[in-house]
Amino acid sequence: MSNANTYPKLHNATWPGVVGKGSSDGEPCLSLDEMLELTSGASVDGVKFDGFDLFLAPPHFDCSDMAAQVDMIAKHCSDYGFEVGTLVANVWAGSAMGEESARETFLNEVEQGCKAGLALREAGVRPAGCVRIDSSASVDAWAKDPGENSKIIIDTFKKACEIAADYGETLAMEGEVCWGGMHSWKHCLQVLESVDRPDVLGFQADMSHTNLFLLGVNAPENRILPEDFEWGQTDVYDIGYKVMTDALRPWLVDFHVAQNDGTVFGSGSHDKTGRHCLPKDPNGKLDIPKYAKFWLTEEGVPTEKCKFICWDGCMFPNSAMKDPKTWDDVLEAMISVRDACGWTE
Numbered sequence: 519m520s521n522a523n524t525y526p527k528l529h530n531a532t533w534p535g536v537v538g539k540g541s542s543d544g545e546p547c548l549s550l551d552e553m554l555e556l557t558s559g560a561s562v563d564g565v566k567f568d569g570f571d572l573f574l575a576p577p578h579f580d581c582s583d584m585a586a587q588v589d590m591i592a593k594h595c596s597d598y599g600f601e602v603g604t605l606v607a608n609v610w611a612g613s614a615m616g617e618e619s620a621r622e623t624f625l626n627e628v629e630q631g632c633k634a635g636l637a638l639r640e641a642g643v644r645p646a647g648c649v650r651i652d653s654s655a656s657v658d659a660w661a662k663d664p665g666e667n668s669k670i671i672i673d674t675f676k677k678a679c680e681i682a683a684d685y686g687e688t689l690a691m692e693g694e695v696c697w698g699g700m701h702s703w704k705h706c707l708q709v710l711e712s713v714d715r716p717d718v719l720g721f722q723a724d725m726s727h728t729n730l731f732l733l734g735v736n737a738p739e740n741r742i743l744p745e746d747f748e749w750g751q752t753d754v755y756d757i758g759y760k761v762m763t764d765a766l767r768p769w770l771v772d773f774h775v776a777q778n779d780g781t782v783f784g785s786g787s788h789d790k791t792g793r794h795c796l797p798k799d800p801n802g803k804l805d806i807p808k809y810a811k812f813w814l815t816e817e818g819v820p821t822e823k824c825k826f827i828c829w830d831g832c833m834f835p836n837s838a839m840k841d842p843k844t845w846d847d848v849l850e851a852m853i854s855v856r857d858a859c860g861w862t863e
Contacts, residue, residue: 523860526814527826528565528852529603530557530845531774533573534794538833545836550578550594552840558598560845565853569601571647571828574631575608581630588637595643602638603647603826604690604722604772607631614674615655615667615698621674624654628678632685639686646825648690648772649682650722651675652697657736660698671699672712679718690722690772695735696791702737703728703762710769720771723813724830725804726778726794728766732758733780749780749803763812770823773813774830775855777802794831796844797851806851807858814859822861827852 535548557567572579572591579587591602607630612623631649638644653660653671660667675691682689693706700706706721713719732755734741742758749755779801781793795802814821829848838844 522862523856524862525822525826525860526773526824526856527568527601527603528849528856529569529571529826529828530560530567530848531571531573531828531830531832532578533571533606534830534832534834534839536573536575536578539836547577548836548839553578554594554598554600556840556842556845558600559842560849562846562850562853565849567600567849567852569595569603569826571604571606572602573606573608574634575606579634581608581634584630584633584637588634588641591638592641592643600643601826602644603828604650605631605635605638605647606650609651609654613654614651614671614678615653615660616670621670624674625677625681628689629681629685632682632687635687636685648688648720648722650690650692650772651678652692652694653699655698657696657698657701660701664699668699668705668708668712672709675709675713675719676715679713679715682718683715687718688771689719691719692722692724692727692772693731694724694727694791695730695737702734702740703731703742703766704740705737707765707769716769721766721769722772722774723763723766723770724774724776725806725809725813726774726776726830727791728762729778729780729804730791731762759809759812767813767816767821770813770821773810773824773827775806775810775827775852776830777804777806777851779803794833796831796834796838797847807854810855811858814855820859820861827855 532553535553539545540547608627609624613620693700695701732742777795777797779795780803
């Protein structure tokens with residue numbers, strides 16, 4: 519199946535073991551050990567995952583015990599032959615919008631993420647990657663005063679950039695239809711251009727979340743596809759997809775391979791956002807390697823912007839998470855993207 523491409527490296531995300539789980543009436547979280555064991559067990563024609571992206575919050579990582587946690591991650595990397603990539607800052611402890619105390623907490627979590635990133639680089643297990651953030655604000659709260667609230671988010675992100683620059687980190691802003699002020703492709707572009715720190719702040723594109731940008735979910739004024747669009751109108755879809763990717767690709771710093779069926783989904787405390795489907799879900803709307811090329815190549819040539827790519831599959835039931843076939847299928851999809859968009863060094 520695979521060609522000779524060695525880049526981008528192939529990562530799995532650990533946070534699907536946590537996001538949407540752990541509530542009293544929901545499914546239990548999967549530990550970091552479980553997630554890494556499942557990732558390590560996947561294999562397709564001898565190809566395996568190269569590493570993982572990490573959620574910086576308990577039960578996977580406790581920033582209050584940084585040195586011990588970094589040692590633990592370094593040992594996992596040694597045991598499994600993995601590297602660490604992008605780190606997800608626990609910005610939901612605060613918010614980029616709202617009261618000053620919430621913004622201070624948000625910025626503190628950004629700094630904790632940057633400290634962890636530096637420590638993991640110094641430990642020799644993190645050759646590349648970003649610190650992932652979002653606004654940690656609901657669309658409803660943002661909509662009470664869109665202009666002022668976007669201004670606050672932009673100001674908070676500017677301060678976050680100053681912190682990240684001090685640690686030599688890049689921030690990856692992930693837009694989703696559930697995050698106020700970055701719930702459409704145009705809102706994301708507004709934030710990126712207004713912060714205007716391309717040296718520090720870029721865009722993290724998730725194939726599931728960005729698919730819903732085309733439909734104008736939570737931002738109908740920014741819908742790209744026509745109102746009478748029907749799935750199966752591939753030419754129409756491709757034109758719309760190109761509008762979005764041409765606008766956001768220049769800001770791309772991190773990429774999530776994913777599948778989506780054109781709907782939203784939430785579980786636990788997580789708001790509804792683009793539904794992550796298994797890669798071979800019959801309802802999936804995305805030809806994964808084809809639409810990854812819109813992000814990762816220009817005129818058929820790899821941009822080489824992302825040294826690794828990551829699978830993001832949040833809010834799957836634990837029965838799917840614990841099935842080894844799930845991860846073989848995921849890895850197969852990842853390899854298909856590298857075959858289509860990759861390069862050698």
